[in-house]
Amino acid sequence: MTPFLTGRKLLTERQEALLEAIRAALEALRAALRRFGVDVAPADVRILDDAIAHLDELFLLVVAGEYNSGKSSFINALIGAPVVAEGVTPTTDRITVLRYGDMPGEMVGGAFLVEYRFPAEVLRRMAIVDTPGTNAIIQRHEELTRDFIPRADLVLFVTSASQPFSASERSFLELIRDWGKKVVIIVNKADLLDDAGLAEVVAFVGRHAEDLFGVRPEIFAVSSRLARQARDDDDQALWDASRFPAIEQYISDTLDEEQRVRLKLLSPLGVARRLAERYLIAVEDRLAALRDDVAAIENIERQLEQFRSDLADDFQRHRAEIANILNEFELRGMQFFDETIRVSNLFHLARHQQEISEAFARDIVADVPQQIEARLQALIDWMVEKNLRIWQGVMDYLRRERAVQHRSGLIGEIGGTFEYNRNALIESVAREAEKIVATYDREAEAQALTDEVRAAIASSTLVGAGAVGIGALLVLLLHGALLDVTGVLVAGVLALGGLYIIPNKRRQIKRQFHQRVADLRETLTATMERQFNAELDRMITRIRDAIDPYTRFVYTQHDHLLTTQRELSDAEAEISRLQAEVERS
Incomplete structure (x- = not known):
């Protein structure tokens, strides 16, 4: 049995069988891409390799959003401590992976990735990733986030109540959708609006998100600022006013062990399906x-x-x-x-x-x-x-x-x-x-x-x-x-x-x-x-x-491409079958 997802228990036999079937499907897709030849984009090979390599890792919750949406402050409120830098200008220039550790500590994993250990209870169940803000003047920041999205098992997308669901945000959400990721939308800075205004913003975001995804995703309006202040002051009324209890409950209860397993299994399948479809085209x-x-x-x-x-x-x-x-x-x-x-x-x-x-x-x-x-x-x-x-x-x-x-x-x-x-x-x-x-x-x-x-x-x-x-x-x-x-x-x-x-x-x-x-x-x-x-x-x-x-x-390529097409089609069919099976589980 393979250690998986939570650090608390092993997979069930059925989940283990699904995991191995998914691994085999991804390997078959990699073989088909290898047959396709040198024209496979190196980034796509890396994405698929990452999907295979991270099958056995902890659930990965990725927080993304534009640089001024309050993304980092939301993570700090969720963790209950200032573990990531905040500011009105772009402050996150690397991918920051937050994992559980008995003592706080930073480990650099590369030029653009840092791992930070912190003793937060939520990190026992999942790793939380802070990504550089999108739509920033530094193009490399957005590229880092775009490249990391395929590894996510769940994306919390943070938008600001003062400027919700902008055109650039929609564009980035399309990328997340295309990778087959489940998205939860966080409308941050809820304290800037009264109840009526906030309800209007949430409805606006819901309509546009449903138009984009085909279904209405979960939407939570929160005030990260009030939540941080409530934690610091141990103020329950302020905590309730921050609306943070709802997202906390979602992460701890709705996003339970079974749901995390399901999302963890679906995540690489969504990546693989997109790659299979892309190269089939x-x-x-x-x-x-x-x-x-x-x-x-x-x-x-x-x-x-x-x-x-x-x-x-x-x-x-x-x-x-x-x-x-x-x-x-x-x-x-x-x-x-x-x-x-x-x-x-x-x-x-x-x-x-x-x-x-x-x-x-x-x-x-x-x-x-x-x-x-x-x-x-x-x-x-x-x-x-x-x-x-x-x-x-x-x-x-x-x-x-x-x-x-x-x-x-x-x-x-x-x-x-x-x-x-x-x-x-x-x-x-x-x-x-x-x-x-x-x-x-x-x-x-x-x-x-x-x-x-x-x-x-x-x-x-x-x-x-x-x-x-x-x-x-x-x-x-x-x-x-x-x-x-x-x-x-x-x-x-x-x-x-x-x-x-x-x-x-x-x-x-x-x-x-x-x-x-x-x-x-x-x-x-x-x-x-x-x-x-x-x-x-x-x-x-x-x-x-x-x-x-x-x-x-012409004839050599024609025969070669027919074989590749058959292999990609078989891989896509198996990926779709596994997606349906995981959804039913």
Whole structure:
């Protein structure tokens, strides 16, 4: 069993079980925040660590309020001795923790914290904390108090009857509310008003407090000055006039052992819940940003796949057109052979091979190379233009993202490593895309692709093309289709006399010509398809490589944040469950 809260007794078994469950929930939240990474604010880590560390400590009653509200005088009246400094100007510049001790004594616990021991009966049941006044000219004073509030198990907020519930006080009470703390409001300096005026002030404070908290907190109007004087003079009438008996009774009776245990257990849960909610919002904000990134990456991928699909469709169309051109070329060639390779033309064939070859080139080959080259060039131009449009799409998206980041800045108040890395990657990829688009030379890209296609065709057909263009290369290939068969024709005719075999030879030549054109068609289209697909892969790979750091960051962070979101959600659910269980206890 763990010593806890009062110094008088141990926790019950049920309370002990709740305490350990709360400790486990807070540890789970700490693990989730650790997974979130370096962007967790160090102050939040410290707050959670403090909440865990103080689970076994005495009940902590924190007194807070503006510097001129009479906060320190209220504590002195409550303790029954001038243990903390008072004054009309800000006097408390450190957190002062008052604990029970048989002999008064001060222990410095740090630059901004001091512990004071005093033999007051109320300090046997709880530690009372005096905090620097808020809304003071010394900003550090308010920061100390704001930082300490998460450790409080109960906050007594002191406001002055002469200026109750000011705008700055409301702002500070919002902070207390957001940490899930129970608040009791002390309206001090009640002796400055008559009964009617005081009732009006208490009603005013009650209305605004209920509006802020959703429920009306306990409100006690007191005069710390009269209470101190009554204690000093041992004057019961003055003590009653100070209205202090009501707050004393609340602290001793209403705030009994069971209630203090409940508040002590609820306090770290309120802190943990706020942190869980805060970082869940941060995770969801980041996931929202990443969802846009994922959508953009998927859109780029769809464009790339559409690029591939469009090329396949466009290639099939151009392939069919080239096949038709070659089919017509073949038909003209067949007709040429029928009209040229005849018995009556035998001697002309033998003596005028050059003339026949020129006629074939002029009438049969004609502009076939130019037609095929035009189809290839159209496909090349389409690929080059499409590639540029995809780069422009990447660049435009990244430009928009940079503009959004410039307008919105970092998400929330949580550290910006995630945003910095994301923005740096967007900036890097955007610069690369802009550079490529700015220097994109359609003519040079098209010429490079043309040269690669020409070289591939020459290599596949074993034609030594040198530096000739695609059109000239096709002239060589198509004219070669005639030379392959006419050479055989002339040799065969001269060797065998020809008169009896010309019809058979013509059929043989036509078959060979058909096969030659078919081989050419297959080689040409297969080479083109292979080359264009290789070029497409190169273009797509270049785009993917350029955005790969950004893509990897997005998907890695997305998976990481989904895991963190699940852990934070589980922690929040367990914290909420424990809060409900403690409330029922």
